[in-house]
Amino acid sequence: MTPWHWQCTTTSPWRIRAAWFAFALVVVLYCVHRFSGPSPLETNLLALLPATEADPVAEKAVDRLAGALGDRTVFLVSSRDADHAKAAARQFGAALKESGAFASVTAELPPFDIAxxxxxxxxxxxxxxxxxxRDALGVSSSLRDMLMQRIYSPVRGPLATQLAADPFGWLEHWLADLPLATSNLELEDNMLVAHRGDATSVLVVTTLNGSAYESRVQRAVLSAASRAEASLRSAWPDAAVARAGAVFYAESARRASEREVHLIGIASACGIALLMLWVFRSPRLLLLGFLSTALGIGGALAVTMAVFGKLHLLTLVFGASLIGEAVDYSIQYFVVYLGAPREWDAKHGARSVRPALSVALATSLLGYAILAWAPFPALKQIACFAMTGICVAFASVMWLLPALLPKGPKATQRRLFARAAVLLVRWQRxxxxxxxxxxxxxxxxxxxPGWLMLKSDDDIHLLIQRDPALVEQENRVRDAVGIDNTAQFFVVQGATQEIALQRAEALGARLDALPQAQSVDGWRAVTQFVPSARRQAEDRALLAGRVFADPAALRATLLQAGFRDDIADAWIASFAQTDAPPLTVERWLAANWSKPFSHLWLGAVEAHGARGYAAIVMPGRVTPQNLPALIETARATEGVAFVDKAASVSKLFGAYRVDSAMWLGGALVLVLALVSARYRLRGGIATILPVLLAVGVTLAAFGYARVPLNLFNCLALxxxxxxxxxxAVFLREGCLRDGADLGAVWTGVLLSAATTLLSFGMLGMSAMPALKSFGITLTLGILVSVLLAPMGMPTQVRKHA
Incomplete structure (x- = not known):
């Protein structure tokens, strides 16, 4: 051996180890850096959903409503004793404020000048x-009768106007019609109170110190709420608290996902460790296998956070199950290692296993690449995570493991491999x-018959599973308070602010004209606070022609009703002297009291390259009975679109589920071309047949079990x-490889399938419906694939050494 050759063979492994150590160090430092600052975990369930609306303004409206409600939390303190409920709400609010977890806490309203x-x-x-x-003035109603009704009718509310400034009460009527009190709440003792049956409920509203989807904010809010409720129970045992807010759902989803990550990760790791120890009887090989897997998952974690900025909970839980697939490559290397002759050449071992692992990597990458084409952000993340993870795991097996296993095994599992070979021969026959x-x-x-019995269900709720306890509490808050419907609404657009307001008024008129069976029980829009300039001009023209056309007669009517001369003259003169421009949305938005309703005005927007203005119109009630009428109303009104995010996503689910059949067919053709290039057409068909049958058996099983298919079942295929x-690739490569021990190859295939089934089987028990669909489909499909894999073996098998 020459000195140069000796130096190359001794230093090259160390260089490889140093390179991988540097890679691992960079990955660890980057992950620690990301998790030491603001949490990179994305707990916003809406972030899972794609942009479903053809109009970007509609998507902006969805985001605006989500943002308007996302930074608020609502607590409802209830008791059968009204005084107890109010006192408990004061104590509860004080405890929340003292915690410092909220930007603001409102249990008692501050003094407000309603004037x-x-x-x-x-x-x-x-x-x-x-x-x-307007209707009364449009007919021949007597001005004197209107005036008498105003004078002798009782004051109708806190927004009553002075008789001298508003003799006929038109302004008072306008103020009374403002949708300020659109809930079941009443103002009592400066608190918002709802009375339902024999229970009294008091509203406590808070705003957050940050995003509802930051783990820091979630922990602070949950801790503060828990402590406040504990102190409340001791002081007021008869009081109960219900909560509602995005922060609670986000925290629940984060906690559930972390629990599943630990469960799936630990259970999969323990199960895989036991299987590998039983087969390989070598703690060293076990550690090296997990090292390769850890490098893959760590690299996937770092790359995904670097590419997307955030790591969604769905990706995190799916990533925990990737351990079963990432370890496959090291398992295949180990069976070659253990089944090799005593004179082990690490580089030759890597070269011998490279064709099988390369084909396997290509087919896996193809399957995940299909996910990357799906429009769902979470699926793109999963594809990125998985593709990066298996690529890093493959690279570590090809270059790192040979550097760490330069010498041959001290002992092999000859007896186990021999039994496996007998089993393979019998099953292949x-x-x-x-x-x-x-x-x-x-x-x-x-x-x-199972295929003919297949059905589908594309409901969005298959994707998002909300905590039933939180849903129950939110329903209690909604029933007591009467919160607006925010899931279905209209978006009104116009080239100018005036056109947008006019179209919103036209839509409101159409909604009011709906028959009782299709009624929406009222609606809310910015035009209820700020009419269009045209409407304001029409109202002024109506007054000019119907009321102020004859000033002398109007003055006589006022005097006969008891008004003083100076008051009558001043009011008549005020109409002629008023030169104020029309009320505008900007002026209304500048008023502090408009903030709770500001989300109704989207303002200047840009869609399809054109600039315009947009507003939101919220129907009070949307039911299956009136939904078709609302959709038709939107179609019949220019510049109006009906937005139903849940229905849009469900429709998109269905469209992509149908398209997935074409994707699956295209992927099958690509895989067939890939394996045919390696094994020729006949060998390629034989190799692809087992997995094709596995897909068919999986679909039939869903049909026989009456389990409806969804998009995630189809993508899992x-x-x-x-x-x-x-x-089938591993088996076929083993048959083609000189000196290969087919018993060892079959053992490796079964072990690889077992580890994958273990991890994906755990995924099938996930509380997240999307992941559960993935897990069940993958478990069944992979189980059938491995059982049918010997079908792809060539008829002429090379004799192993």
């Missing part, structure tokens, strides 16, 4: 008429060779194709 509302509208009062007053096509036909006959094809 500020009237002050905004008074300068524009002659352009503000309610529909009832039963389903392989000439019998393969008969088995395939038989399976098709058995599966056909892509992974069944990508991962399940590996087992």
């Amino acid at each position: 500020q509302i009237g002050a905004l509208y008074t300068p524009h009062r002659f352009g503000l008429l309610t529909q009832d007053d 039963a389903i392989g060779a000439k019998r393969a096509w008969a088995v395939a036909v038989a399976l098709v006959v058995v599966c056909a 892509m992974l069944v194709l990508g991962v399940g094809a590996n087992y």
Whole structure:
């Protein structure tokens, strides 16, 4: 051996180890850096959903409503004793404020000069008429009768106007019609109170110190709420607290996902460790296998956070199950290592296993690449995570493991491999060779009725599972308070602010005209606070023609009713002297009291390259009975779109589920081309047949079990194709490899399948419906794939050494 050759063979492994150590160090430091600052975990469930609306303005409206409600939390303190409920709410609010977890806590309303509302509208009062007053003035109603009704009717509310400034009460009627009190709440002792049956409930509203989807904010809010409730129970045992807010759902989802990550990760790791120890009887190989897997998952974690910025909970839980697939490559290397002759050459071992692992990697990458094409952000993350993880695991097996295993094994599992070889021969005789096509036909006959029984369900709730306890509490808050419907609404657009307001008014008129069976029980829009300039001009023109056309007669009517001369003259003159421009949305938004309703105005927007303005119109009630009428109303009104995020996502689910059949067919053709390039057409068909049958059996099982298919079942079939094809590839490569121990190869295939089944089987028990669909489909498909894998073995098998 020359000195140069000796130096190369001794230093090269150390260089490889140093390179991988540096890679691992960078990955660890980056992950520690990301998790030491603001949490990179994305707990916003809406972030899972794609942009479903064709109009970007509609998507902006969805985001605006989510943002308007996302930073608020609502607590409802209830008791059968009204005084106890109020006292408990004061104590509860004080405890929340003292915790420092909230930016603001409102249990008692601060003093508010309600005259500020009237002050905004008074300068524009002659352009503000309610529909009832407009209708009354449109017919030949007596002005004297209107005036007498105003004088002798009782004051109707806190927004009553002075008789001298509003003789006929038109401004008072307008103020009374403002949708300020659109809930079941009443103002008592400066608190918002709801009375339902014999229970009294008091509202406590808070705003957060940050995003509802930051883990720091979630922990602080949950801790503060728990301590406040504990102190409340000791002081007021008869009081109960219900909560509602995005922060609680986000925290619940984060906690559930972390629990599943620990469960799936630990259970999978323990199960895989026991299996590998039982087969390999070598703690060293176990550690090296987990080292390769850890490098893959660590690299996937770092790359995903670097590419997407955030790591969604769905990706995190799915990543915990990737351990079962990432360890496959090291398992295949180890069986070659253990089944090799005593004179072990690490580089030759890597070269011998490279074709099988390369084909397996290509098929797996193809399956995950299909996920990357799906429009769902979480699926793109999962694809990125998985593709990075298996690529790093593959690279570590090809270069790191040979550097760490330079010497041959001290002992091998000859007896286990021999038994496995006997089992493989018997099973291959039963389903392989000439019998393969008969088995395939038989399976098709058995599966056909199941395929005909297949059904689908594309409901969005298959994706998002909310904590039932939180849902129950939120329903209690909604029932007591009467919170707006925010899931279905109209978006109104116009080239100018005026056109947008006019179209919103036209939509409101159409909603009011709906028959009782299709009624929406009222609606809320910015035009209820700020009419269009045209409407204000029409109202002023109506007053000019119907009321102020004859000033002398109007003055006589006022004097006969008891008004003093100076008051009558001043009011008549105010109409002629009013030169204020129309009330605008900007002026209304500048008033502090408009903030709770500001989300109704989207303002300037840009869609399809054109700039315009948009507003939101919220129907009070949307039911299956009136939904078709609302959709038709939107279609019949220019510039109006009906937004139903849940229905849009469900529709998209269905469309992509149908498209997935075409994706699966295309992926099958690509995989067939890939394996045919390696094994020729006949060998490629034989290799792909087991996984194709596995897909068919999986679909038939869902049909027989009456389990409806969803998009995630169909996308999981892509992974069944990508991962399940590996087992037939491993077997076929073992048959083609000189000196290969087929018993060791079959042992490796079964072990690989067992580890994958273990991890994906745990995924099938996830509380997240999307992941559960993934897990069940993958488990069944991979199980059938490995059982049918010997069908792909060539009829002429090379004799192993």
